[in-house]
Amino acid sequence: METLEDTDPRGQLYRSWQLKELLRMLPHQPVGQAEAELKRWIFRASHSRIPEVVELCRKIRRRRDDILRTIGPGYSNARLEAFNNKINHHPHGLRLPTRRQPHRHDQTPMQRPTHPPTNTHPLTHENNRRLK
Structure with missing residues (x-):
């Protein structure tokens, strides 16, 4: 069996995991x-020499103020992500409930009401002038 040292001799996997964990704990702090x-x-990530982490560091540095602004009030998008997860992993996508009345066998199904037309006479040249 290969050890972590054999598969990751430069230690990038472990350092990436450490940086990920530090970033994950950030919202739980004052x-x-x-x-x-x-x-x-940001300092550690920018000096990590791991291309993916350095790229992420640039993005986080650009959005630093926004990130700190969301930590203060304790905002979270967990509910939105959970809902999105349900949509993406449902076999048929999202199915919204239909607006039907329950059908009873002793009644005929409900019919939509029909409204009389707003104009009862055909529009001719003379009728068109009266409408204006």
Whole structure:
């Protein structure tokens, strides 16, 4: 069996995991501490020499203020992600409930009401003038 050292001799996998875990814990900290941790994370990620992490670091650096703004009030998109997950993993996509009345065997199905036409006479040249 191969060891982690054999498959990842430069230690990129372990360092990537460490950086991911540090970033994951960021929203659970107070704002002041989160700001310091984010600054530390950006430094470590930008010096990691892992191309994917460095690219992510650039994006996080650009959105740093937005990230810190969401940590303060404790906003989360967990409910939205859970709903999205249900849609994406349902075999037929999202099925919204239909607006039907329950059908009873002793009644005929409900019919939509029909409305009389708004104009009862055909539009001719003379009728068209009266409408204006």
